[in-house]
Amino acid sequence: MGAGLNTCLPASVKGSRVKYLLLQICVSSRVQVNKAARGPEKFSIEYIRKHAEEFEVGKRRLANMMGEDPETFTQQDVDRSIEYLFPSGLFEKKARPVMKHPELIFPKQTAAQWDKDGRPFHFLFYTGTPSFYSIMHDTFGKVLAIEKHQDQMRSKGALPQDSKQISLGGSRWLLKEELEEVLVENISDQDYSRFLQLMDKLLSLPFCALEEEFVQRFRKQLEIQSTKQEIPDVHCDENGRSYSQAQGRRKTATASVTLRDCGSGRVAVNGKDCLLYFPILQDREQIMFPLHFAGMLGRFDVQAHVEGGGRSAQAGALRLAIARALLSFVSTPAEVETIRQAGLLTADPRIKERQKPGQAGARKKYTWKKR
Amino acid sequence: MAAGIRTKAMYSLRSARWVGSALPCYSRPCASSAVAANPVATQQSRDAGVNEKILHAPLTQPDYFCLSELFTLKDLFEARVHMGHKKGCRHRLMEPYLFGCRLGVDIIDLEQTAEHLQRALNFTAHVAYRGGLVLFVSRQRQSSHLVERTAHDCGEYAHTRYWQGGLLTNAPIQYGAGVRLPDLIVFLSTLNNVFQTHVAVRDAAKMNIPTVGIVDSNCNPSLITYPVPGNDDTPVAMELYCWLFKMAINRAKDKRKQMELLKGI
Numbered sequence: 001m002g003a004g005l006n007t008c009l010p011a012s013v014k015g016s017r018v019k020y021l022l023l024q025i026c027v028s029s030r031v032q033v034n035k036a037a038r039g040p041e042k043f044s045i046e047y048i049r050k051h052a053e054e055f056e057v058g059k060r061r062l063a064n065m066m067g068e069d070p071e072t073f074t075q076q077d078v079d080r081s082i083e084y085l086f087p088s089g090l091f092e093k094k095a096r097p098v099m100k101h102p103e104l105i106f107p108k109q110t111a112a113q114w115d116k117d118g119r120p121f122h123f124l125f126y127t128g129t130p131s132f133y134s135i136m137h138d139t140f141g142k143v144l145a146i147e148k149h150q151d152q153m154r155s156k157g158a159l160p161q162d163s164k165q166i167s168l169g170g171s172r173w174l175l176k177e178e179l180e181e182v183l184v185e186n187i188s189d190q191d192y193s194r195f196l197q198l199m200d201k202l203l204s205l206p207f208c209a210l211e212e213e214f215v216q217r218f219r220k221q222l223e224i225q226s227t228k229q230e231i232p233d234v235h236c237d238e239n240g241r242s243y244s245q246a247q248g249r250r251k252t253a254t255a256s257v258t259l260r261d262c263g264s265g266r267v268a269v270n271g272k273d274c275l276l277y278f279p280i281l282q283d284r285e286q287i288m289f290p291l292h293f294a295g296m297l298g299r300f301d302v303q304a305h306v307e308g309g310g311r312s313a314q315a316g317a318l319r320l321a322i323a324r325a326l327l328s329f330v331s332t333p334a335e336v337e338t339i340r341q342a343g344l345l346t347a348d349p350r351i352k353e354r355q356k357p358g359q360a361g362a363r364k365k366y367t368w369k370k371r
Numbered sequence: 372m373a374a375g376i377r378t379k380a381m382y383s384l385r386s387a388r389w390v391g392s393a394l395p396c397y398s399r400p401c402a403s404s405a406v407a408a409n410p411v412a413t414q415q416s417r418d419a420g421v422n423e424k425i426l427h428a429p430l431t432q433p434d435y436f437c438l439s440e441l442f443t444l445k446d447l448f449e450a451r452v453h454m455g456h457k458k459g460c461r462h463r464l465m466e467p468y469l470f471g472c473r474l475g476v477d478i479i480d481l482e483q484t485a486e487h488l489q490r491a492l493n494f495t496a497h498v499a500y501r502g503g504l505v506l507f508v509s510r511q512r513q514s515s516h517l518v519e520r521t522a523h524d525c526g527e528y529a530h531t532r533y534w535q536g537g538l539l540t541n542a543p544i545q546y547g548a549g550v551r552l553p554d555l556i557v558f559l560s561t562l563n564n565v566f567q568t569h570v571a572v573r574d575a576a577k578m579n580i581p582t583v584g585i586v587d588s589n590c591n592p593s594l595i596t597y598p599v600p601g602n603d604d605t606p607v608a609m610e611l612y613c614w615l616f617k618m619a620i621n622r623a624k625d626k627r628k629q630m631e632l633l634k635g636i
Contacts, residue, residue, distance in 0.1 A: 118504075118551030119504060123522055123526075125546075128545065141516065
């Protein structure tokens, strides 16, 4: 286009026109902006509050849309409705449409750090991680206070032989990620290990029970796994015998079992006796193990239906189903916990590994030729 | 060089006074524009005058905050401030401050120390009087808790942890825009954990921040504005220094509050 312009215009105008065009090109070029240098995007408290209000309003509208009561619409109902209204086949769960409170979506950020004169609020502000270092400072202060108390007691001669210790069983220290979340600051691995060392030092002192509440703030209680275990209900049939039913799976085998009380230890699988169905001793041992472990071998009659898989898989599926059904006849939660710790209630997740392209099997490779 | 930085620092601190005095000049041309602007302008000029008096008052006397009564030579001796390191660790630039060497241990001249300490405390008090930000830095692990407690008690700031590189030189990016840097850095020990000069000494000099530092016989007093030759290892000496700085800052702040109340009347 420039060349065409040059040829058709008179010589006097040509030069100035071209210069004007060149000027135009220079002026319209964009300035390079380095957006990455701005750092992570910051959301103000106003912004999050506004979105929280919008979320509440939106939740009520969604409830009305789904024909449910807006007052008792929980987050689970919200997730269910969104999944129904916007079905997504994406594999990545985080890429699917989500409707949650803004506090769960936007990352937590620290509030304003200094006042109108520019003086920071926290006395350890210039360290970069004031909350973390103030915890270290307070903990060390408590260590010194406890040592001073110990010296006082020793001078009075009132040092107790068996000092009360903080019970640490059933809880664990907060992980580095959890601590970072609580403090809204980044902590390095060395800092975290120093923090644990300082806490251990505090706990090693005899009078550490004085600071129990402070220490428990940094410990997370572990849930007893057996409380989450689903125990099947006990029913009563027309003869007055109580029974319970449960399912179990192993590889591609599925088993469903009915355990009847006041029995004689007979096991029927798919209508046949277990001795005929499982001629191999190993399979019969597997089925017998849950009852043997609980000490209830001759008490129950087992009626089982199993399909799919091979010999060993069917035996494993039956074992899991019998163990689950057994839970309803077990008396105390402690016994449930022992059965769980024996591994009888854990479903075996192992399945046949797929074959990969370019290989003969899952792991077997074709013959390797040097040349 | 230290003297040059000192005058520059005093100038920058005094510049608040010049700002105060510039206000009345601006208000006079606007007096004719609106009747309502007049009382506001005169109020502003009155405030500026009062502010100037408050800021000027401590500069009339050499020891306005009476800091010389806080310590005596005997107190320094009893706190073992004169104990330096062994003569093998001696730094060449510390030789003028040493009294001598006894049984291989360097002895710091306490008369020089008293002079320097008086000057340092006076400067700290003046900075605190003018609402300056003081940052206490020390990388000694045994006195770290004490230093942090001192800073907390006098309402100032402390940094006794790992020093991240861009703290002073890259502050707007690390902390966010509009951050205020400290107006004075007090080193209760100028060395870090590997017996090298703390990075903050050099960074403060780069950012034109005056520094006060306790220099032991193995330290380099070069870049420090107000060096105070003295022992930085003994717990007694550290407690004495922390107490002195805390008293100086608290006295200065109380005096400032007093002046504001008095002049306000």
